[in-house]
Amino acid sequence: MSESAPGKPDVERLYLEHHCWLQGWLRSRLNSADDAADLAQDTFLRVLRRRQQSGIGEPRAYLRTIARGLMIDLWRHRDIERAWLETLAQVPEQHAPSAETSLLIIETLVEIDRMLDGLRPPVRQAFLLAQLEGMSCPKIAARMGISLATVERHLAQALRHCYRLAFEEQS
Structure with missing residues (x-):
């Protein structure tokens, strides 16, 4: 050995x-x-x-x-x-x-899920409303019942989190 x-x-x-x-x-x-x-x-x-x-x-x-x-x-x-x-x-x-494209899509969705898993639920919800539903910050604030400033902080936090995972942890 x-x-x-x-x-x-x-x-x-x-x-x-x-x-x-x-x-x-x-x-x-x-x-x-x-x-x-x-x-x-x-x-x-x-x-x-x-x-x-x-x-x-x-x-x-x-x-x-x-x-x-x-x-x-x-x-x-x-x-x-x-x-x-x-x-x-x-x-x-x-x-x-195609089957190949479907596999790539599934792997991408899994990676996105893994990235978003590190966010607190309200941060993730605000981010998804902005990214998937195209909602503006005021509309997200109204939907979630929080202030506009809080929505903006949530979105900034989510973007920093995704950036760190995508770029900083690779090195």
Whole structure:
């Protein structure tokens, strides 16, 4: 076993000692052996990427926390995909996008959802009213029952948040 990658032996031991348990835990919550296997692998990939240097005190709690987040991501992705497919079902077949375009749209929607998830609900609501419904700040203020200044602060906060996620975290 090579010692060249810091933390690698710990991850190997963690995998050997807890992979079967984690996969069983996921299978009991997902009711799918395939999804459980995929998320168990994704959990250990996250552990590898984090390169935790110190030993993990409670390995199952640590793995469960990562896996729970991945389950939530999976469910959200499927909710978005389901909503997209319901929308597509209402579009005449000749106007429907190709399968490749649909996949790109779903991935984009998932990324947008992930970006907006970091916003407080009133900030997200103001942002969506402005961006999706094209509402002006005064109309958003009236709809939400808040001041114009608050709407403007919410929109500025949402734009800063999206900018940070899109540009600053890439570097």
